[in-house]
Amino acid sequence: MPRLRSSPLQPDSLLLLGSAVLLSSVPSGPVPAASSVVSESTVSWAAGALAVLRCQSPRMVWTQDRLHDRQRVVHWDLSGRPGGGPTRRLVDMYSAGEQRVYEPRDRGRLLLPLSAFHDGNFSLLIRAVEEADAGLYTCNLHHHYCHLYETLAVRLEVTDNPGAHWDGEKEVLVVERGTPALLTCVNRAHVWTDRHLEEAQQVVHWDRQPPGVPHDRADRLLDLYASGERRAYGPPFLRDRVAVGADAFARGDFSLRIDPLEPADEGTYSCHLHHHYCGLHERRIFHLRVTEPVAEPPPRDSPGNGSSHSGAPGPDPTLARGRSVINVIVPEGRAHFFQQLGYVLATLLLFILLLITVVLATRQRRRGGYEYSDKKSGKSKGKDVNMAEFAVATGDQALYRSEDIQLDYKNNILKERAELGHSPLPVKNIDLDREFRKEYCK
Incomplete structure (x- = not known):
């Protein structure tokens, strides 16, 4: 959609709104696009069978408008106001000319051509701009028939x-309070202005390329x-065996059926979908x-296979007899899983029992040791100790002390x-000064 400059309207320019709009707009239109490849696949079919090449698109479904061309609509929304709030629908209009203003205060102030x-x-x-009109306005164009949306x-x-x-992304229009303002939104693409001959602008055709032939030299089939x-082309041997459903445009199914398929039909087939009105160009x-x-x-009861009606087919006499090995693979079922699970649980149970046995034996051994120590200590406690047995004879000690110890001493x-230490003599008072003097004199 082209972006056009807008400017505030002066009071003397409101006489001809259509002229002002045309002077500020630039015509534009979509450039026809080449077919884009949306899918590419390889299919195989047996000779003599029915071959179906699937080519479907819901956008190619043609529906006649029974609502007086209400499939195209434009609406203006307002958001980003200074006070905040959700997006508010201002006005909308269908292509049939019906215009609807949502707020009572905007009736007569907001106009669409x-x-x-x-x-x-x-x-x-906007006839008279107010401060509450400031914000972000969006012009939205919807085409429900072509599944188009522009803003x-x-x-x-x-x-x-x-x-x-x-501002780099959108146009910013600055106006004074109470003056009119024109928010420009122009799109002259034929999809928004023309509606007639829609059925003449929807075309589907099938092409065939024999092996080794480029795409630009393909043969047209349908x-x-x-x-x-409908128009049929192609070689006579293929023209009568290809078909597309009669309700193709009603269901959007343009699949090609070849019945019966022959080896000469091998090649590359292309399904081209063109909707010139909606700008759709696809190729599969x-x-x-x-x-x-x-x-x-062959059936088992046929006479040529050497078998009878009541028995199995006889052995082939031309085959040499020999030993044969037959490998039989039995799939594992739920019983195998439960069997393995039983092994694991049994092993775990044995381990737990062994652990319990070791723990009990250890505790029993420790308990026996405690009882033995308790018995020993009980015996020692219960026995009366006779202190007389440990009495020491004083007479022996006196005799021992009274014995003369023959020792050689260096001085008196x-x-x-030494004699004082071994004899129970009374305490003797010793004059230390005297002893020191003796020692000094020596």
């Missing part, structure tokens, strides 16, 4: 210095139009391979000390 879906001008006119944003500011500028017209590629048909085994002082 009645010829919007004819000249592509969806601009919004354009314009920010409105109310100040004393009118003007307009671009042409299908939403109006019901199928690489078809034809395999040999699977031979059916040591001898006297």
